Amino acid sequence: MKKLTNKAVGTLRVQDVSLNLLKANDYIADMIRGKMKDKNILLVNLVSSPGSGKTSLLEETIKRIKDKVSIAVLEGDLETERDAERIRKQGVQALQIVTQGICHLEAQMIEQAMPKMDFTDTELLFIENVGNLVCPASYDLGEDYRVTLVSCTEGDDKPKKYPSMFLTTDIMLVTKTDLLPYVPFSVEAVIKDAKEVNNNIGIFTLSSLKGEGMDEWCDWLLEKVKEKKEAHVAEAVS
Amino acid sequence: MHEVSIAQSIADTLMQEYDESELEKVREIHVRVGMLSGVEHKLLEHVFTFVIDGTALSKSILKTELTEVIAFCVHCQAEFKVEQYIFTCPSCNSPSSDVRQGNELTICKIIMEEPIYEETNK
Numbered sequence: 001m002k003k004l005t006n007k008a009v010g011t012l013r014v015q016d017v018s019l020n021l022l023k024a025n026d027y028i029a030d031m032i033r034g035k036m037k038d039k040n041i042l043l044v045n046l047v048s049s050p051g052s053g054k055t056s057l058l059e060e061t062i063k064r065i066k067d068k069v070s071i072a073v074l075e076g077d078l079e080t081e082r083d084a085e086r087i088r089k090q091g092v093q094a095l096q097i098v099t100q101g102i103c104h105l106e107a108q109m110i111e112q113a114m115p116k117m118d119f120t121d122t123e124l125l126f127i128e129n130v131g132n133l134v135c136p137a138s139y140d141l142g143e144d145y146r147v148t149l150v151s152c153t154e155g156d157d158k159p160k161k162y163p164s165m166f167l168t169t170d171i172m173l174v175t176k177t178d179l180l181p182y183v184p185f186s187v188e189a190v191i192k193d194a195k196e197v198n199n200n201i202g203i204f205t206l207s208s209l210k211g212e213g214m215d216e217w218c219d220w221l222l223e224k225v226k227e228k229k230e231a232h233v234a235e236a237v238s
Numbered sequence: 239m240h241e242v243s244i245a246q247s248i249a250d251t252l253m254q255e256y257d258e259s260e261l262e263k264v265r266e267i268h269v270r271v272g273m274l275s276g277v278e279h280k281l282l283e284h285v286f287t288f289v290i291d292g293t294a295l296s297k298s299i300l301k302t303e304l305t306e307v308i309a310f311c312v313h314c315q316a317e318f319k320v321e322q323y324i325f326t327c328p329s330c331n332s333p334s335s336d337v338r339q340g341n342e343l344t345i346c347k348i349i350m351e352e353p354i355y356e357e358t359n360k
Contacts, residue, residue: 010351019345163323199333
């Protein structure tokens with residue numbers, strides 16, 4: 001059939017591709033994981049909603065175990081140096097990453113911050129993520145363990161509301177248990193919901209303020225620091 | 239919440255894979271968004287129009303395809319659809335968080351237009 005006009009005729013070419021959008025992040029996360037392995041450092045990524053007590057937990061944890069292991073902390077926040085200052089008061093090395101509005105930490109940010117820290121003796125590195133239960137779930141930071149805090153004042157429905165985070169969480173910490181008598185929060189319900197999303201999740205309940213449950217949490221950390229070192233030694237021998 | 243960064247990384251990923259003359263031919267970009275990825279897919283399509291403004295990709299539109307959550311049950315050796323975020327096999331009731339689908343954030347298809355100037359009316 002004859003066409004009546006001269007015009008550009010486009011043919012559409014369809015290309016099937018598979019380009020993972022988080023590929024760059026995962027690549028850097030693996031690099032960090034490799035570095036931490038070489039240096040024998042246990043890397044723990046702390047995530048939660050804003051105000052569930054990540055910094056208070058760190059302060060109390062550091063007080064209890066800083067004589068047993070050498071600790072460093074990377075603090076992520078949208079603005080201010082405040083959290084890093086709080087940690088430094090406990091006598092450990094802390095560096096603040098100010099994301100300037102970005103709602104999560106990415107592996108690239110950790111990679112850039114690392115040369116600014118001295119890891120000569122460090123055995124345990126905490127990353128305190130930006131307070132947010134949504135976005136940090138998608139970003140692997142090269143951590144050995146992802147620890148998610150749920151405070152009693154937030155409500156026991158968090159695991160079902162933010163399934164991606166709990167699915168990628170290794171340990172759930174139910175915090176502020178000293179407030180349990182005053183709030184309608186069921187520890188049983190939060191554990192049931194968390195297990196429905198992720199049956200392998202480990203659980204601790206604690207109060208940073210009153211100290212209840214802190215020993216179990218600190219013992220777990222010390223055990224994992226030890227395990228990481230032993231794995232490294234075993235690998236070196238074989 | 240981080241749709242703008244994701245939209246930016248879609249543009250960046252394509253800019254790494256293709257040269258500028260090819261990018262100008264892109265008309266549709268299809269992205270598979272898993273229900274567990276935490277990305278609001280309609281919002282992503284919308285913010286993408288702002289991210290590509292003034293770039294070689296400016297003639298393209300983003301189309302998203304939401305994928306449901308599928309997990310694998312070891313006992314039944316079968317996949318099952320996860321409903322209401324209950325990661326329990328509906329056949330045998332055993333828990334499983336072995337997610338086989340639902341986490342993705344992947345560019346799966348690109349449609350380009352190859353302009354051909356045809357002499358017609360001959």
